[in-house]
Amino acid sequence: MQVHLRIQRYNPEVDAKPYFAEYDVEVEPTDRVLDALNLVKWYHDGTLTYRRSCAHGVCGSDAMRINGRNRLACKLLIRDVGTNITIEPLIGFRIIRDLVVDMEPFFEAYKSVLPFLINDDPAPVGERLQSPEDRQRFDDTTKCILCACCTSSCPITWTNDEFVGPAAIVNAHRFIYDSRDQAAAERLAILNQKSGVWRCRTVFNCTEACPRGIQVTRAIEEVKRSLLTGDVS
Amino acid sequence: MVSNYRGYRPPQGMVSWALHRLAGLGVLVFLLLHIVDIFAVGYGPEAFNELLFIYRHPVFRVGELILVAGLYYHALNGVRIILVDFWSQGWKYERQMFQAVIALFLLTFIPTALLMLRPLF
Numbered sequence: 001m002q003v004h005l006r007i008q009r010y011n012p013e014v015d016a017k018p019y020f021a022e023y024d025v026e027v028e029p030t031d032r033v034l035d036a037l038n039l040v041k042w043y044h045d046g047t048l049t050y051r052r053s054c055a056h057g058v059c060g061s062d063a064m065r066i067n068g069r070n071r072l073a074c075k076l077l078i079r080d081v082g083t084n085i086t087i088e089p090l091i092g093f094r095i096i097r098d099l100v101v102d103m104e105p106f107f108e109a110y111k112s113v114l115p116f117l118i119n120d121d122p123a124p125v126g127e128r129l130q131s132p133e134d135r136q137r138f139d140d141t142t143k144c145i146l147c148a149c150c151t152s153s154c155p156i157t158w159t160n161d162e163f164v165g166p167a168a169i170v171n172a173h174r175f176i177y178d179s180r181d182q183a184a185a186e187r188l189a190i191l192n193q194k195s196g197v198w199r200c201r202t203v204f205n206c207t208e209a210c211p212r213g214i215q216v217t218r219a220i221e222e223v224k225r226s227l228l229t230g231d232v233s
Numbered sequence: 234m235v236s237n238y239r240g241y242r243p244p245q246g247m248v249s250w251a252l253h254r255l256a257g258l259g260v261l262v263f264l265l266l267h268i269v270d271i272f273a274v275g276y277g278p279e280a281f282n283e284l285l286f287i288y289r290h291p292v293f294r295v296g297e298l299i300l301v302a303g304l305y306y307h308a309l310n311g312v313r314i315i316l317v318d319f320w321s322q323g324w325k326y327e328r329q330m331f332q333a334v335i336a337l338f339l340l341t342f343i344p345t346a347l348l349m350l351r352p353l354f
Contacts, residue, residue: 065240065241067242068240068241068242069241069242069244088240091237091240091241092237153241155237155238155241155247155250158237158238159237201250202246202250202314202317202318202327203246203247203250204244204245204246204247204327205241205244205246205247207246207324208244208246215324217317217324217327218324218325221317221318221323221324222321224318225318225319225321
């Protein structure tokens with residue numbers, strides 16, 4: 001089947017502002033949007049620029065706005081988006097070129113919540129054991145692949161550069177409720193600041209956009225309630 | 234900035250949030266107007282009564298209707314937001330609660346609108 005692609009292009013060295021380029025490509029309904037992009041790049045216009053790496057929904061490189069919603073191009077089938085497909089870069093980040101945006105502020109926010117295990121006890125000989133129930137507590141937020149679909153779908157991040165964004169909170173959540181971790185209080189203090197969880201207005205765009213199906217707003221609300229009650233169980 | 238909001242095809246949650254914010258700002262604007270007309274009391278009851286003709290004007294009455302719509306929606310959706318914030322299962326029923334907000338809004342707003350517009354006809 002033939003699909004019509006409208007792709008936002010922008011090369012800061014040549015173009016004054018972003019514009020749309022249109023391409024028609026032949027694809028199968030079971031192909032992914034990424035396959036259509038590859039066809040354009042390989043056979044129509046080699047200058048089209050986008051990120052992709054694993055192409056199987058694991059690395060989180062090819063997050064983009066497809067028909068107005070944040071999706072991974074490698075997880076979205078052509079038959080689910082129709083024959084007219086508009087592809088734009090993520091909102092809220094500086095465009096480097098075409099669909100490639102500057103993710104540096106996103107990773108800065110991620111790093112600010114201490115997204116690593118902190119435990120000052122002497123390391124045991126084997127693994128740090130944990131009951132299946134304790135592991136289950138934060139299972140949902142372990143699934144994050146840092147694609148930025150959630151953060152870039154959040155209307156608050158579009159106008160507030162300080163807000164750490166949903167992805168950073170999800171990754172803080174992953175350690176706050178980990179029974180092996182000892183720095184929950186530290187992370188909660190970071191998220192209790194002006195730039196933290198209180199900027200969230202429960203819009204639920206993040207939950208809708210997450211390609212991993214993480215209940216992002218739920219995680220943010222759990223952090224908010226832990227800040228109110230002091231209970232991190 | 235505005236183009237950002239136009240650039241994202243709004244899911245249901247974003248619609249509820251945008252309406253909530255618009256309604257909130259609308260009520261705030263009316264409040265400022267209300268402070269101005271209450272200020273007229275300072276010039277005595279006659280001055281205040283004289284100003285009341287504004288409120289009887291059909292255009293203003295329709296404006297008041299929009300205000301009531303904003304108040305009803307903001308109040309009902311506010312309860313939904315409180316439940317999402319404080320009820321641990323709130324996130325699961327966010328969509329259903331929005332549908333309930335719309336249903337309750339129509340149930341309360343339509344009779345109010347009929348009552349308010351009756352003097353115009």
